[in-house]
Amino acid sequence: xxxxxxxxxxxxxxxxxxxxxxxxxxxxxxxxxxxxxxxxxxxxxxxxxxxxxxxxxxxxxxxxxxxxxxxxxxxxxxxxxxxxxxxxxxxxxxxxxxxxxxxxxxxxxxxxxxxxxxxxxxxxxxxxxxxxxxxxxxxxxxxxxxxxxxxxxxxxxxxxxxxxxxxxxxxxxxxxxxxxxxxxxxxxxxxxxxxxxxxxxxxxxxxxxxxxxxxxxxxxxxxxxxxxxxx
Amino acid sequence: xxxxxxxxxxxxxxxxxxxxxxxxxxxxxxxxxxxxxxxxxxxxxxxxxxxxxxxxxxxxxxxxxxxxxxxxxxxxxxxxxxxxxxxxxxxxxxxxxxxxxxxxxxxxxxxxxxxxxxxxxxxxxxxxxxxxxxxxxxxxxxxxxxxxxxxxxxxxxxxxxxxxxxxxxxxxxxxxxxxxxxxxxxxxxxxxxxxxxxxxxxxxxxxxxxxxxxxxxxxxxxxxxxxxxxxxxxxxxxxxxxxxxxxxxxxxxxxxxxxxxxxxxxxxxxxxxxxxxxxxxxxxxxxxxxxxxxxxxxxxxxxxxxxxxxxxxxxxxxxxxxxxxxxxxxxxxxxxxxxxxxxxxxxxxxxxxxxxxxxxxxxxxxxxxxxxxxxxxxxxxxxxxxxxxxxxxxxxxxxxxxxxxxxxxxxxxxxxxxxxxxxxxxxxxxxxxxxxxxxxxxxxxxxxxxxxxxxxxxxxxxxxxxxxxxxxxxxxxxxxxxxxxxxxxxxxxxxxxxxxxxxxxxxxxxxxxxxxxxxxxxxxxxxxxxxxxxxxxxxxxxxxxxxxxxxxxxxxxxxxxx
Amino acid sequence: xxxxxxxxxxxxxxxxxxxxxxxxxxxxxxxxxxxxxxxxxxxxxxxxxxxxxxxxxxxxxxxxxxxxxxxxxxxxxxxxxxxxxxxxxxxxxxxxxxxxxxxxxxxxxxxxxxxxxxxxxxxxxxxxxxxxxxxxxx
Numbered sequence: 001x002x003x004x005x006x007x008x009x010x011x012x013x014x015x016x017x018x019x020x021x022x023x024x025x026x027x028x029x030x031x032x033x034x035x036x037x038x039x040x041x042x043x044x045x046x047x048x049x050x051x052x053x054x055x056x057x058x059x060x061x062x063x064x065x066x067x068x069x070x071x072x073x074x075x076x077x078x079x080x081x082x083x084x085x086x087x088x089x090x091x092x093x094x095x096x097x098x099x100x101x102x103x104x105x106x107x108x109x110x111x112x113x114x115x116x117x118x119x120x121x122x123x124x125x126x127x128x129x130x131x132x133x134x135x136x137x138x139x140x141x142x143x144x145x146x147x148x149x150x151x152x153x154x155x156x157x158x159x160x161x162x163x164x165x166x167x168x169x170x171x172x173x174x175x176x177x178x179x180x181x182x183x184x185x186x187x188x189x190x191x192x193x194x195x196x197x198x199x200x201x202x203x204x205x206x207x208x209x210x211x212x213x214x215x216x217x218x219x220x221x222x223x224x225x226x227x228x229x230x231x
Numbered sequence: 232x233x234x235x236x237x238x239x240x241x242x243x244x245x246x247x248x249x250x251x252x253x254x255x256x257x258x259x260x261x262x263x264x265x266x267x268x269x270x271x272x273x274x275x276x277x278x279x280x281x282x283x284x285x286x287x288x289x290x291x292x293x294x295x296x297x298x299x300x301x302x303x304x305x306x307x308x309x310x311x312x313x314x315x316x317x318x319x320x321x322x323x324x325x326x327x328x329x330x331x332x333x334x335x336x337x338x339x340x341x342x343x344x345x346x347x348x349x350x351x352x353x354x355x356x357x358x359x360x361x362x363x364x365x366x367x368x369x370x371x372x373x374x375x376x377x378x379x380x381x382x383x384x385x386x387x388x389x390x391x392x393x394x395x396x397x398x399x400x401x402x403x404x405x406x407x408x409x410x411x412x413x414x415x416x417x418x419x420x421x422x423x424x425x426x427x428x429x430x431x432x433x434x435x436x437x438x439x440x441x442x443x444x445x446x447x448x449x450x451x452x453x454x455x456x457x458x459x460x461x462x463x464x465x466x467x468x469x470x471x472x473x474x475x476x477x478x479x480x481x482x483x484x485x486x487x488x489x490x491x492x493x494x495x496x497x498x499x500x501x502x503x504x505x506x507x508x509x510x511x512x513x514x515x516x517x518x519x520x521x522x523x524x525x526x527x528x529x530x531x532x533x534x535x536x537x538x539x540x541x542x543x544x545x546x547x548x549x550x551x552x553x554x555x556x557x558x559x560x561x562x563x564x565x566x567x568x569x570x571x572x573x574x575x576x577x578x579x580x581x582x583x584x585x586x587x588x589x590x591x592x593x594x595x596x597x598x599x600x601x602x603x604x605x606x607x608x609x610x611x612x613x614x615x616x617x618x619x620x621x622x623x624x625x626x627x628x629x630x631x632x633x634x635x636x637x638x639x640x641x642x643x644x645x646x647x648x649x650x651x652x653x654x655x656x657x658x659x660x661x662x663x664x665x666x667x668x669x670x671x672x673x674x675x676x677x678x679x680x681x682x683x684x685x686x687x688x689x690x691x692x693x694x695x696x697x698x699x700x701x702x703x704x705x706x707x708x709x710x711x712x713x714x715x716x717x718x719x720x721x722x723x724x725x726x727x728x729x730x731x732x733x734x735x736x737x738x739x740x741x742x743x744x745x746x747x748x749x750x751x752x753x754x755x756x757x758x759x760x761x762x763x764x765x766x767x768x769x770x771x772x773x774x775x776x777x778x779x780x781x782x783x784x785x786x787x788x789x790x791x792x793x
Numbered sequence: 794x795x796x797x798x799x800x801x802x803x804x805x806x807x808x809x810x811x812x813x814x815x816x817x818x819x820x821x822x823x824x825x826x827x828x829x830x831x832x833x834x835x836x837x838x839x840x841x842x843x844x845x846x847x848x849x850x851x852x853x854x855x856x857x858x859x860x861x862x863x864x865x866x867x868x869x870x871x872x873x874x875x876x877x878x879x880x881x882x883x884x885x886x887x888x889x890x891x892x893x894x895x896x897x898x899x900x901x902x903x904x905x906x907x908x909x910x911x912x913x914x915x916x917x918x919x920x921x922x923x924x925x926x927x928x929x930x931x
Contacts, residue, residue: 021357022356022357022358022360022362022434024770028433028434031433031879032360032361032429032432032433032434034878034879034882035428035429035432035433035879035881035882035885036360036361036364036425036426036429038882038885038886039424039425039428039429039459039885040425041885041886041889042459042460042885042886042888042889043421043425043459043460043462043463043889044463045886045889045890045893046460046461046463046464046889046892046893046896047463047464047466047467048467049463049464049467049892049893049896049897050463050464050467050468050471050497050896051467052897053497053896053897053900054471054482054493056897056901057490057493057900057901057904058482060901060904060905060916060917061488061490061916062488075841075844079837079841082837083834083837086830086833086834086837087830089830089833089868089872090826090827090829090830090872092872093826093871093872094823094826096874097820097821097823097826100820101820139474139478139480140474140475140478140479140480140481140487141478141479142478159488160481160487160488162479162480162481162487162488163480163481163482163487163488163489166474166478166480166481166482167480167482170471170474170480210872210873211873214868214869214872214873215873217868218865218868218869221861221864221865221868222858222861222865224837224840224861225840225844225857225858225860225861226857229840229841229844229857231844231847231848231850231853231854231857432881460888460889460892461892464896490904490916492903493900493904496899496900496903500896500900547892547895548895548899550899551899551903558907558914559903559907560902560903560904560905560906560907560908560909560914561906561909561910562902562903562906562909563899563902563903563906566899566902567899
């Protein structure tokens, strides 16, 4: 969304620089971009709703499994990641504010910080995943309790531990994919900020990436207690 | 009598030169200009070609399915008598028919092709809000189609278009490729929906208030709402199905600790609202055709507009009626059954309003109107038989029989596809600048109508007698009705074939279409046929509602004696 | 209420051709952002502490979800500017949450009420649990 702002047409003689030919005013163009983004976020909410519902029902079916299996996840790493994402949300919000006050460096460095924090999140995620792979705590058919026990992990879990780890990997994996997409979008933002594309009048693209990033953060806010802090 | 109600600036040069100005088709030349176009009209046309191609393909699958059921293949002495196809091939054929028709034809038919073409025109806008996104969703659609068709060459799918677990997670056919195709098609649908909602909110011409929107726009709005809110759930469902298949995660497979009924909940949370993605745009089309050809203000404008939104919302509350015999709880079944009846109310409001619009109108029976009448008849039957199926106790008997098959074909085919073809007749002059042959239009409509009823009414009878759906074989007592049904399907195919012929003829040497052949008042009729590249000269301003036709002179008509 | 909703839809998201409303963005003071961030950190600590203490069920899950919801609201209202932005965006967000709730409520209603007629159909009956255990062993 908002990519229409990238080509300022020569056709509209009295049009502002970033106004696409089919819009009448910047106000119309900006609010269209943002409305589109909010609709897309509504779509994201429904997309993740399927995963959360899967979690709720599986937990209803196998409460003991969830209670026991979550012990195998490291809540400290989860908490660290929560802090990374919350901070990245802050820097993202500050980047948008930078655009509002026409500050090039504020935009640039806050986006850089956001990318770094997103990267840190992915590194921690990678560490967690590689432990799980090493211990055979994998989804479905790939779940290997014997291997885990051999590595000293108490994987003798009642019920359906394979289902728990499937849910863990699917939910965090889908979320991680969103983080990666967000980081890709932000790299593109950096190029455009350097090019001087954004200012207080024209920054709906930046704002939309920001909205997307916050919704990714939002999903993690729920994932963290649901997966790591089951009691 | 076609006074220019709306204030559309006319360029002096276009008026004098008489259509010498390039239109959207010949403004740019070369295949590359089509491949990279962001013009909503060209994209609409490209979608139309795609949809019609897949419609032909799905139709061939359907005729093959019916042809199989023509033959006598009752369990012989050897138990292996086969006519035409083996049971496995038959399973793949009906699955492909269903998947192609639902995901590649009906869902994008009216919204993506006609919606893309006419929505900005009706709003007096230069384009949709996000033209590049529009181009992208077209390519996403093509990619999804390729994935879905690719599965044919890697062993096809035999699950039925519903992909029910645990069969779909265990069968040896290429489910993953097909599911990926549908997953991708979903994104095309979501992006189109987002685009349309923003367009309707932000791109309306000055004076075009919400109560002056053509009802087609209202229908598109409600449709887009469902596309945005329901389709992501399909995406996640199919993703989980693919993972279940490859990794055995135990969400949908009872053997691994999951719940297959859960898959049905996930699937129908999208797929029931999707039924309304299919039918709502058809409602919009019918509102347009009937009103323009009755030359009369539509009856109950606000009721029709609001009932579209109401259907979109209530449509989300009824998905459990697909699952009455699946092991769903009795309480849930009863609640869903009750809510299902609620959907009938806004739908009936529409039907009554259309009939009331025609009453006392000065009817012009052109071929589009013929199709609209066929729609009214067929859709009413489809809708009413839906009530039988929504009734818990009756559904236990009728579930998974040909009664269900006949019901949804009356709605999807008799409803949506009839309206779609009618809409093509209605807007063909605007899209191509050529008139269609009226005589052959009516002939084709006759064949479609008769053929359709012969095909599917017999299936109601088969269903009540207990013929289950999705079988390659049947008991001898069902043969007569099956054969009648098959003959009907050939008539139906012939009807559409005639349409194809005269559409091609119209493109080659059809009569040149005037700007406004039917005397419509909405903005799409006030630009050239075919429209110029940027739709309008300057910014149109709207002063009237879309259906404020001049008063009918009742003195000349013996119908208006009340 | 309908009138209010209607005016919301009609006015807030009307095209810019009509009355233009202030296009200048609403700039929040830096202080606000840091205050929200601080609150988010405090709530994160709270949710961890509650989990470590180990409240009895279902209190624990309710507390965890309420805290998460508060955190989410903070992010949505301030970081995503929903508090100051066009009300129609809030409406979209609320509608999406409404449909999410529908999905949850109806599906859970089915799962929780299974077996009211035939007890063995329930996911939670002794028979059901035993059946699943037998299944899993195979």
